[in-house]
Structure formats: C-alpha cells, structure tokens
Amino acid sequence: MAGHEPKAGHEPMARREPAEPERTAPAAPDLSALDRRVSECRACPRLVLWREEVARTRRAAYADWEYWGRPVPGFGPADAAMLIIGLAPAAHGGNRTGRMFTGDRSGDVLFRALYDVGLATRPVATHGGDGMRLRAVRMTAPVHCAPPDNRPTPAERDTCRPWLVRELRLLRPTVRAVVVLGGFGWQATWPALAAAGWPTPRPRPAFAHGTHLALPPPGGPAAGGGARELHLFGCYHVSQRNTATGRLTPAMLRDVLARAADAAGLGGGSSVGPHAAG
Numbered sequence: 001m002a003g004h005e006p007k008a009g010h011e012p013m014a015r016r017e018p019a020e021p022e023r024t025a026p027a028a029p030d031l032s033a034l035d036r037r038v039s040e041c042r043a044c045p046r047l048v049l050w051r052e053e054v055a056r057t058r059r060a061a062y063a064d065w066e067y068w069g070r071p072v073p074g075f076g077p078a079d080a081a082m083l084i085i086g087l088a089p090a091a092h093g094g095n096r097t098g099r100m101f102t103g104d105r106s107g108d109v110l111f112r113a114l115y116d117v118g119l120a121t122r123p124v125a126t127h128g129g130d131g132m133r134l135r136a137v138r139m140t141a142p143v144h145c146a147p148p149d150n151r152p153t154p155a156e157r158d159t160c161r162p163w164l165v166r167e168l169r170l171l172r173p174t175v176r177a178v179v180v181l182g183g184f185g186w187q188a189t190w191p192a193l194a195a196a197g198w199p200t201p202r203p204r205p206a207f208a209h210g211t212h213l214a215l216p217p218p219g220g221p222a223a224g225g226g227a228r229e230l231h232l233f234g235c236y237h238v239s240q241r242n243t244a245t246g247r248l249t250p251a252m253l254r255d256v257l258a259r260a261a262d263a264a265g266l267g268g269g270s271s272v273g274p275h276a277a278g
C-alpha cells in the first residue's frame, strides 16, 4: 500500500538482530542453565576463531590435552555470598581446562589465596575433576572467551554483558560482596550491576586496589524484605605481570579476600576458617 511506503530520506533503519547473549541470557531460569548457555555461545566471531584456533594448535606442554576451546562459564555455588569478577579466561588456562582460573599462573595465585583464607578446599586448581570446591564463593568474568593478548574489544565486552547481568540477578538473593580484579573488570562491572538492579553512583568510582564501597540494595535504601548492601572491593588483577613484579603480593590479595569475606558474612563464626598461609 502506498501509505506504507517509506518517504524519500526516511529509509527505515535495518533492525539490529540482538546478539545471542541478549536474546537468551535473560530467560535462563537458574545458574546451571545460564552456565550451559554461556558455554554454547558463539556471538563474537573474532573470539570464536581465536579460542578454537588455540584449542587446535595447543601449547607444546599441553600437546596431550583435549582443550575446552569454548566459553568458560562461572564457577562456584549458586547461592554464593561472594563473587569474584576477573577479566577473561586465559588461552591455555580456562580455555584449556574449561574452568575459571584453572590451570594457569593467575589461577595458581588466586586459588592459593582463597585456600589460605578458608574459601577454597584445595590450594591448587589443575583441571575440572580435581575436587576443587569454593565455599560460598563464585568466580566469573565479564568476557567468557579467551581473547588474543588478553584484550577483549569494547564491543566484545558489551556483547558478553548480558551473561554477567543475568548471573548477578540470579545471585541477588545471596550475594553480599563482590571482588573485582583489575580495571577492565571494574569498568565492566558497573553497567552490569546497574542492569541487574543495583543503584550505582554517578560518576563511577575510579578503580584502585583496596577500594571498598557499599551499594544500597536493589530497590534503594528503603527496600524491605531484609535487603542488604552489596560491598564492592577493587583488587589488582592476579595477572603474572602484577604478581611477578610484586605489584600484587599474596598478602595484599589475602587481605582483600578476607575483608570481602567478612563483609559477606563469611568470616568469624562461619564454617569458613583460615588455613595456615604458606
């Protein structure tokens, strides 16, 4: 019909097809469904190519490994009181083992510190079947696929965001503290928290190691139903660059994790107690 034809100069804009996470993340009914959907995502062409190429070519030391080569979902209990947000899986770590921070140097430092403060059952994580369990802690990333040079693009970060938003929403009933590792994660966490319902400050607080702030519960300070604040902590990333140079020492990491555990109600008389820090 003539009346429905676009006028000159008013061409209808091509409708943007929502990316896979945007379409499917909001409907994930629980964290295990979310983890499953994350692990099947192929929304970022560059990252799909890279993660699969790394899985094919492998590092010589892991020539016998069947690499995971897919997105790495979050790891830890669905009723976690504390969430650790990193950057993205490592090419020969999470992208090889299929579990966050498992099988790389960054993870060695992080799991050791979690064990030392009583939040992990083992000091070392080597593979998915190693028996590692986190106590009331979950770990995740704003980008779930290993990126070249550990550098996701802003577009890849934004495409992946709905997974993090849904994870935060599903954790809302229990999560009381979030530890963000590094500036990339810090920047990525704010819009995800806002989209998941938390009131967030403007301007966004700058990233710094040791930063701690408390966000009012979703619904604001007046929210009833026992709603509690969310404590947000900044911590240098456990990257090799930071740990090898002493920018982030084991003691600094343990300190942030222990403060976050206290804020999450996991310290003191809880079942979580410190192991001897070696």
Ligand code: SF4
Binding pocket: 021, 038, 041, 042, 043, 044, 047, 048, 071, 143, 144, 145, 156, 159, 160, 161
């Ligand atoms: S980075 Fe995230 S959005 Fe992109 S392909 Fe991986 S899981 Fe999907």
